[in-house]
Structures are given as C-alpha cells and as structure tokens.
Amino acid sequence: MTEITLRDLAAIPIGRLKGVGPKKEAALEKVGITNVLDLVTTYPRRWVDRTNEARIADLVPGEEALVLVTVRSVTKRTTRNRRTMVNVNVGDGSGRMDLVFFNQPWRERQLKEGLQIALFGKADTYRGGLQMSNPVVDLIGDRTGRIVPIYPQSEKAQINTWEMAGWIEESLRRCAERGIADPVPASILREHGLADRATALHGIHLPEEIRQKEIARRRLAFDELLRVQLVLVLRKRLMEREQRGIAHQISGELVDRFYTALSYDLTGAQKRTIAEIEADLAAPHPMHRLLQGDVGAGKTVVAVATMLAAVEGGHQAALMAPTEVLAEQHAAGISELLAGVTVPDPGNLFGDRPLRVELLTNRVTGAERKDVMAGLADGSVDIAIGTHALIQDKVDFASLGVVVVDEQHRFGVEQRAALRDKTVDGTTPDTLVMTATPIPRTAAMTVYGDLDVSILDELPPGRTPIKTHWANGPLMETGVWQEVRDEIKAGRQAYVVCPLIDESEKLEVASAQETFERLQHDELEGLRIGLLHGRLTPGEKEQTMEAFRAGAIDVLVATTVIEVGVDVPNATVMVILDADRFGIAQLHQLRGRVGRGEHASVCWLVTQQTEEENPRVEALVSTTDGFALAEVDLDLRGEGTLMSTAQKGRSDLKLASLRRDRKLVELARNAAFEIVDADPLLAQHPQLADELDLIFSDRDEEFLAKS
Numbered sequence: 001m002t003e004i005t006l007r008d009l010a011a012i013p014i015g016r017l018k019g020v021g022p023k024k025e026a027a028l029e030k031v032g033i034t035n036v037l038d039l040v041t042t043y044p045r046r047w048v049d050r051t052n053e054a055r056i057a058d059l060v061p062g063e064e065a066l067v068l069v070t071v072r073s074v075t076k077r078t079t080r081n082r083r084t085m086v087n088v089n090v091g092d093g094s095g096r097m098d099l100v101f102f103n104q105p106w107r108e109r110q111l112k113e114g115l116q117i118a119l120f121g122k123a124d125t126y127r128g129g130l131q132m133s134n135p136v137v138d139l140i141g142d143r144t145g146r147i148v149p150i151y152p153q154s155e156k157a158q159i160n161t162w163e164m165a166g167w168i169e170e171s172l173r174r175c176a177e178r179g180i181a182d183p184v185p186a187s188i189l190r191e192h193g194l195a196d197r198a199t200a201l202h203g204i205h206l207p208e209e210i211r212q213k214e215i216a217r218r219r220l221a222f223d224e225l226l227r228v229q230l231v232l233v234l235r236k237r238l239m240e241r242e243q244r245g246i247a248h249q250i251s252g253e254l255v256d257r258f259y260t261a262l263s264y265d266l267t268g269a270q271k272r273t274i275a276e277i278e279a280d281l282a283a284p285h286p287m288h289r290l291l292q293g294d295v296g297a298g299k300t301v302v303a304v305a306t307m308l309a310a311v312e313g314g315h316q317a318a319l320m321a322p323t324e325v326l327a328e329q330h331a332a333g334i335s336e337l338l339a340g341v342t343v344p345d346p347g348n349l350f351g352d353r354p355l356r357v358e359l360l361t362n363r364v365t366g367a368e369r370k371d372v373m374a375g376l377a378d379g380s381v382d383i384a385i386g387t388h389a390l391i392q393d394k395v396d397f398a399s400l401g402v403v404v405v406d407e408q409h410r411f412g413v414e415q416r417a418a419l420r421d422k423t424v425d426g427t428t429p430d431t432l433v434m435t436a437t438p439i440p441r442t443a444a445m446t447v448y449g450d451l452d453v454s455i456l457d458e459l460p461p462g463r464t465p466i467k468t469h470w471a472n473g474p475l476m477e478t479g480v481w482q483e484v485r486d487e488i489k490a491g492r493q494a495y496v497v498c499p500l501i502d503e504s505e506k507l508e509v510a511s512a513q514e515t516f517e518r519l520q521h522d523e524l525e526g527l528r529i530g531l532l533h534g535r536l537t538p539g540e541k542e543q544t545m546e547a548f549r550a551g552a553i554d555v556l557v558a559t560t561v562i563e564v565g566v567d568v569p570n571a572t573v574m575v576i577l578d579a580d581r582f583g584i585a586q587l588h589q590l591r592g593r594v595g596r597g598e599h600a601s602v603c604w605l606v607t608q609q610t611e612e613e614n615p616r617v618e619a620l621v622s623t624t625d626g627f628a629l630a631e632v633d634l635d636l637r638g639e640g641t642l643m644s645t646a647q648k649g650r651s652d653l654k655l656a657s658l659r660r661d662r663k664l665v666e667l668a669r670n671a672a673f674e675i676v677d678a679d680p681l682l683a684q685h686p687q688l689a690d691e692l693d694l695i696f697s698d699r700d701e702e703f704l705a706k707s
C-alpha cells in the first residue's frame, strides 16, 4: 500500500465520512469544504487547554481570562429601551457566574443547558456575584481530551466545532493505516528541524500538549510557503533558461555624458544599483529586477541610466507609468534631464542626433500620435514614456531593449507581462520594476519572488528632516492654517491635499474644488492659491505646476495627482486633509513632496476630531523611514492585501504569515532554490510536482508566472 498523498485526500468527497449526510454535505460546501483535503486543511482557530485555564473561583474582577464552563440556565428578555438581553448562568466545579449578552438574541438558541463552552472576557462584580458581559464564546460540545481544538464555526451553515473535530479525527484515523506521504526531502526537514507531515497534521488537530501544535504549525506553514516559493523559483529558473535576452553592449559613453550633466553626484546606493543593473543588461538572459526605493531616494536617475544603457547599444527603452498624469510628469521630468544629450547617428552629417524622448498615452492623438508610433517603429524614438497605451498591439518597436515599469504601489502584474512580451525576433527586453512603496524583505520575496531585488536605501544628501504632526479636529486645524500663513510670509510654499474619495475621480475633483474655494474665501484669504486635479487638461496642469514651481502660486490645493513626480524644493508645508482615509504608503508618498530643499519642512495630518487612536497616522508621526513604515503597514493590514489575487483559494496562506514567519519565508525560499537547482524540472520529486499541480490552479500559476 502506498502512502496517502494530498491528491488522494482531495479525491475523497466529504460525504464519504461517517456523520456527513446530504444536509451537512451542503453546509460544508457552503464554507468551501468539499473533500477530505479541504477538511484536514481547515485548521483550528484556537486551542483550549482544559488543565491550564482559569476556574471561576480564580477569576479576578477587571482582568481578562479564559474559563471552561457548563451552561446551567438561559433566559431572554427585552429591556425597557427595546434591546434584547440574554442572561446565562454557567458554572464549573469551583463556582457559578452570570453572563449577559445584549442584542444577541440568537444566544438563546445557541447556549443550551448542559453545553460546555469556553469563555473569554472580563469578569466584573455585579450584585455581589461575578458577571461577564458579551464574552467571546466557543462551543466545545462533548469533546474530550486535554486540549480542545476550536474550529472556525459558522452560525449560518450550522456546523459546530465539535462536529468538525469529529470528522477530522475520523479522517486522520483512516489515513493512519496507509500513512501520509511526505513529499519534502528528509534532508531538508532534518536540516531545519521540521516535523514530518503525518505528525504535523495530527499535532495541529489533536495535540496532546500545546507544544505539539506549535511544532505542527511550523511544519504546515513551511509547506504553504515552500509551495509558493517553488512555483516562483521554478518560473525564475525557467525564464533564465528559455528566454533569450539582449546582451547589451554598454560602452558607458552616453551614460557618462548624462552623469556629467547632472548637478550632483550619485549616492552610493544609486551607484551600486546601476552597477547591478548594468551587469544584468550585459548578460545574455533578460533582466527581471525590482528596484525598491523610498520616496525621494532618486529612482528616476537610475531609471534614466538604465534606459540610456539600452539606447547606447542601439536599442530603445520604454517607461510605463500607472496613470496618464504620472506618465506626463515622467515625460516632462526626463526630457528635462536629457535635454542636450545626443546619440551617435551614422546617417547624419554630424554623426550625432539629439536623443528623442516621446510621450504616448491615450491623450496623445491624431497626427501627433501617428508621428510617435512611426518613430517607435523606425527606431527614431529612443525613449518612450507612457501608460498601458504603450502595450497595445498596434504599437510596434523597432528594437525594444529595456522596459522600466514604474508601479508606485500598484502591483500591475498583467501589464508588466504584456510589455515584456513586446519582443523582437524572439528576444525578451530587460525589465526593471520600480516601486516607491518599500515592502518588507520577506514580503518582497513572495510578492516579487521571481525577481532579483535592488534596494536604494540611502537618501541623497542635504535633505532636511520632515516634522510630522497630527491635527485632530477643527481647533487644531485652525493652527495649521496659521502655520501655512506664517511659512508663506517667510517666502515658502505649501501643498494642501484633499480627501481621497474611493472609486470616484469626479467626486474627488468636486471636493478639491470645494476645498479650494473655501480656503480662498476663508482660512487662506489673500494668498495666491492654485488648484490641481486629474480632470484638468495636460496643458492646464502644466501651467499650474509651472506657476507653482516659479513661485507665482503660494498654496497648491490638489488631489493625489501630486503623489509622485512633483519636486519643488521651496515647498515646505504639506497639509493632508482627512488623513485617516489614506493608506500608510500613500501618506508617506505625499509627505515626500516636501523636505526637498534646504528649509525645514513640516507635514500636518488633519483628521476630524476623534477620541480614537489612529495607528496609521501615529506611525507617520513617529518615523519618516519608509521601510519601517512598510513593516507597520504589514502588521496593520495583514498580508491578505499584499498577496492580492495570487493566493486565493486553496493556495491561500492559511497558517503561514508573512508578518510573523519571516524566518520561515527565508527558509522556504532557500529550500526552493536548493531543490530546483538540483532538479530543475522536479523529476526526482514527483510528489512535490504533483502537489503544486493540485494546489495551484492554472490561474494562480499564470499570476505567479507573470509577476
């Protein structure tokens, strides 16, 4: 008899289990459990240790604790102000206590006399006895054993934790005869002190002591991470083997001319990063590199040097931005940086012609568009800057050598892949993905696991630190406007960012308009105020920006269009209204618009008055380090948002956490390299290969492949 694999488990429908009739089967299906694999990978959400929890007699009023009790009686009534109130009397060997639930009428049905439950909450003294109000309740049912696993339960689907426990126990018992296969090489398990799979599955569901469940969790989380890393590493190695890239000829002449024209020296981090990129460009296989750099770290220069290296070798370069506004800003900025740079042109009398940079977005139309397209096709456009319009099928490049994707904080995976497919006679252009949102290293390994990573971790010298304050409520806001006035009197300039309105540019523009008018007639009366938002024409935007740059506007009221690319060193005040509506990364980006000159800068985060804590705003106040903020962001949001569509469904990280399991992510990544580099097609590891096939749907794999 061969050992049971995950695929075998997935082939056993849930209805085959004792006690799962058609009704339960339908209920389980509703929560996404159709087979035994789904069942045994539904892990407990908590474990209650019967011998270690408090007894009623031990409870200290005012302190939170977990107690295991039996329900004695339940009554329901409606209070004078029409709230329902369920009173429950519970007890254990040591004493009795009352529970009270407000507005949870269903508790009456849930908590039957004689039922064992685990309660988590704070007990208080009430009329001489102990009482808990609205505690967290876990039903334990009639489970025996020292440690009771508590499964996610569904009121709606009518599945109890002890039913889940029973079915899982039965499944594992039936597996025991044949044994559960372990596809991970024993040497790797040994090296990292990981339990075998059968032990782990048993330990997570039926631990005899808490320590067993910890050991089990580590192994099962490792499996989840290893699978993701295997897919990514397989893909990475495959691309390296199969894709033909351009071995760029880099003399350095053009790039050197560009450096000489710069008014500053490159930072050490910029030099190091550019060297890493140039090595990739010169190699025969295509580059797939991620450039992470905090706001203001100077990514643009790196992007430009990368593109020039391609141009120098006789190829073209493209830069793709996530929005038209950003593309326009990049085009303007980069054209300025490259003004006066010439490229060798044998067909020209002087042997040289000006480097040609063009913008291509959906707003470039008519004859202008035709002209740019023709230039891309015949090679006379050296650098194209645009949006996704750049990857439309109709756009032909003579010889696209490098693609820079400026993702900001969007992970525009599909687009990146499409651009990469713009190949010329079977070669794949080198790709550099830039992100302004630092993401923690281990998260980067997963989200961008098939890319190499460069980090710009050094800010250019001469930056003045930005002081950040939280203005909570109208009283403090008044002070903010006074400070804006003072700074402007001292010759500085300010930004005011208007509230973010999800999903609606129209509403956002309306609110910016309103803020603009209010400030003009009220708080900032008499100052020269400009308005910038996404609905203006490029011409209007450029005019406003130019006026602000030139100092003809004191205060620029704007939507988030100013998030990136805007660089006015004399602007020293940033006011962000309704700051609590923005994410950490976005606030950090916006704040990065100030602190770019010699004068001290300040950022005000304005919120409507609230008593509550505001961890995101507080994080911004406490640090300006983008990588530190990224860690906080990951802590606050959890990894769900980071993983986006990549790990939905079965391939979800159920136990592993990119946040808590940083070490394990690295272990898994190293193990994946170890396995794949010794066995590139997993021919020696058929069970592992089969598992990937089983767990990752084609869509997942495509996604992972495309990143």
Ligand code: ADP
Residues within 6 Å of the ligand: 264, 265, 266, 267, 270, 293, 294, 295, 296, 297, 298, 299, 300, 301, 436, 460, 461, 565, 567
């Ligand atoms: P990022 O895109 O990484 O946020 P930018 O490329 O916009 O940053 O650069 C921010 C500012 O820093 C720009 O004004 C740029 O001219 C300037 N800068 C970039 N590199 C250097 C450097 N090595 N020394 C001084 N200033 C620099």
Ligand code: MG
Residues within 6 Å of the ligand: 245, 246, 247, 248, 280, 281, 282, 283, 284, 285, 286, 287, 430
């Ligand atoms: Mg190359």
